[in-house]
Amino acid sequence: MIELRQSTGTSRAGSSAAQPDVSIVTSGHDIADARLHRHVAALTAAGMAVEVLALGDAADAPSGSVHTVVSPRPPLWKRLALAQRYARDAQGRVLISLDPESAYACSQVAKRSAQVFVADVHEDYQAVLQDRSWSRGLVKIGGAALARMGSTAARSADITVVADSHLMRDVTDRIVVRNVPDGVGASPRDATPRAVYVGDLRRTRGLFDMLEVLERCPDWTLDLVGPIAPHDVEEAHARAAALRGRVRIHGRMRPDDSWALADGAWVGFCMLHDTPAFREAAPSKVYEYMAHGIPVVATDLPVQARLVEESGGGQVVSGVDEAVHMLEAWQADPDGHADVAHRAAAWASGAEQYLQGSRRLAVAIQEHLGRD
Numbered sequence: 104m105i106e107l108r109q110s111t112g113t114s115r116a117g118s119s120a121a122q123p124d125v126s127i128v129t130s131g132h133d134i135a136d137a138r139l140h141r142h143v144a145a146l147t148a149a150g151m152a153v154e155v156l157a158l159g160d161a162a163d164a165p166s167g168s169v170h171t172v173v174s175p176r177p178p179l180w181k182r183l184a185l186a187q188r189y190a191r192d193a194q195g196r197v198l199i200s201l202d203p204e205s206a207y208a209c210s211q212v213a214k215r216s217a218q219v220f221v222a223d224v225h226e227d228y229q230a231v232l233q234d235r236s237w238s239r240g241l242v243k244i245g246g247a248a249l250a251r252m253g254s255t256a257a258r259s260a261d262i263t264v265v266a267d268s269h270l271m272r273d274v275t276d277r278i279v280v281r282n283v284p285d286g287v288g289a290s291p292r293d294a295t296p297r298a299v300y301v302g303d304l305r306r307t308r309g310l311f312d313m314l315e316v317l318e319r320c321p322d323w324t325l326d327l328v329g330p331i332a333p334h335d336v337e338e339a340h341a342r343a344a345a346l347r348g349r350v351r352i353h354g355r356m357r358p359d360d361s362w363a364l365a366d367g368a369w370v371g372f373c374m375l376h377d378t379p380a381f382r383e384a385a386p387s388k389v390y391e392y393m394a395h396g397i398p399v400v401a402t403d404l405p406v407q408a409r410l411v412e413e414s415g416g417g418q419v420v421s422g423v424d425e426a427v428h429m430l431e432a433w434q435a436d437p438d439g440h441a442d443v444a445h446r447a448a449a450w451a452s453g454a455e456q457y458l459q460g461s462r463r464l465a466v467a468i469q470e471h472l473g474r475d
Contacts, residue, residue, distance in 0.1 A: 123154040123169055125468065126195030128209055130186035131202035133330075134173055135163035137358040137387065138225060138266070138282055138461075139201065143168050145285075145461035149469060156189040163357050170194070183208070183249065197468055199223055203253020210256035219471060221464075222257035225266035225282065226380065262467050267406075269383040278467050282387030283460045289396025289448040290366035292441070296434050298325045299368040299397070301361045302388050304339070305332035307381070309374025309402070312423050314342045316372075317350055319427045322434060325350045326368070328361045366395055369433060369440060371417075373401040374426065385410065390456065392417075396448035398433070398440065400426050414454070416447025 125146050132139060134157040146153050147167035154170035164171040172192070177185050183204040190198065190208035198213060199221040200206040206222045213220035254271075257263050263277040271277050298317070304310045304327060317325045327350065331339050343350040353364065365371070371392030375381040385406045392399045393410075399417030401407045411417040420426045433440035451457060 122152070123195045124151040125153045125197045125199060126193035127153065127155045127157070127199045127201065128186065128189045128193055128205045129157045129201035130174075130177070130182045130189060130205050130208075132157055133159035133163070133176075133355060134161070134165075134171065135159055135355055135357050136201075137361075138223075140165040140358045141282075141285060141461040142199065142223075142464060145465040146468070148462075149465040151465070151468070154193070154195060156193060159355075163355075179249075187211075193218075197221060197472070199464075200253075200256075201225070203249045203256075206253040206256040206260070207249075210259060213261075219262070219468070220260045221262040221264060221468065222253075222260035223264045223266075223280070223464075224254075224257050224270050226270075226384075262471060264464055264467070266387075267383070267385050269406075278463055280461055280464045281385065281390070281456055283390045283457050284362075284394045285460060287394045287448060287451045287457065289444065292369060292444065293367040296320075296323045296369045296430070297367070298323055298370040298372055298400075298430070299328070299365045300325070300372045300388075301328045301365055301391065302386070303332070304329050305335050307376040307378050309372060309376065310335055310339060311342070312374045312426070313372050314339070314346075314350065315423050316426045316430065317346055318342075319423075320430045320434075321349075323349070323369075323430060325372075326353060326364060327351065328353045328356055328364060330355045362391060362395060365392075365397065368395075368397050370430060371395075371397040371399050372426075373399060373407055374420075375402055375404055375407070377402075377404060390451070393447040394451040394457070396444045396451075398443040398447055400429055414447055414450035416443060416450055418443075 134155060143153050143165040152169045155168045156172040158176045159173050161171050161173045186204040186208035190212040197219045198209040200209040201223050209220050258274055263274045264280045265271050265277050266282050268279055300313060317323060343352055373386050373389050382404055383406055389399055389407050389410050393414055393416045399411050401411050401419055403419050403421055408419045411419050418429045
């Protein structure tokens with residue numbers, strides 16, 4: 104089922120809901136995706152009318168989008184067909200793809216039209232396949248083919264955007280648009296110690312490591328915000344239930360609601376495992392935690408460890424044992440914890456990375472279109 108929604112947004116003079124300037128196309132991302140929301144905010148702030156064709160619930164559409172089309176999440180083998188339909192139906196002069204199959208579909212449509220094709224690559228598609236339990240046999244072969252098609256399309260795009268500098272290095276004129284929040288602002292710390300995690304949840308993203316930390320830290324609570332991988336749902340809920348309300352599983356939420364819930368937490372977890380998909384990644388949640396003045400507990404992967412150590416806004420740990428020790432230490436020394444929280448927010452207020460967000464995408468599109 105395809106669901107459409109018209110909404111009133113900020114649009115350029117002469118634009119209407121029926122004729123957006125930019126269409127964001129994704130057959131793999133939920134419309135509640137934080138990067139998608141940041142893109143829409145930056146594009147509308149620059150005076151462009153935006154439509155979004157994505158997955159999920161239209162109620163989670165970003166503020167300012169003038170036209171929304173959503174569909175339930177399809178199985179992998181149907182995603183290309185959905186991407187092709189979305190790309191054909193997109194009305195914007197500019198097409199922005201957010202995943203491999205949408206990149207391929209948008210590139211094919213743009214070749215036959217006057218539309219500008221922008222490929223947004225926020226992950227190493229091939230490496231991600233190594234991190235998925237379902238990625239085996241024919242499914243893995245199909246996923247690898249889609250990844251190659253998407254990467255090839257992204258290299259030929261009018262504008263190639265990447266979420267981090269380790270992506271698409273062979274595209275010399277690519278634009279780095281980091282997954283960073285639009286603003287910085289810390290809230291007062293909760294009266295009792297609470298940890299938070301915002302993002303997709305699965306074993307390799309530290310789901311069960313976080314639950315074990317809570318099992319060993321009886322004075323702490325934990326909020327988990329984000330969808331849980333299907334094969335991990337049963338165990339996650341069973342272990343959370345055993346903690347008698349100290350772990351709250353919220354599911355997917357709009358980005359603004361997610362970070363409103365996170366405000367006041369003592370710790371933000373980023374306990375990624377060392378997989379090809381994560382080894383060189385700069386997780387957006389690390390930037391978000393520090394922007395909210397939430398000290399980070401992160402595993403020792405090169406990029407996220409460097410961010411935490413450079414900022415002084417958290418602690419790098421080798422695993423569950425060190426994470427437990429860190430939570431106990433901060434609970435015993437609230438003043439020391441407050442100093443770390445202050446360093447996190449202070450670093451976020453002045454770090455160059457926070458100036459490289461979705462505004463760079465809007466500027467690149469305006470320049471390509473010859474607008475001021």
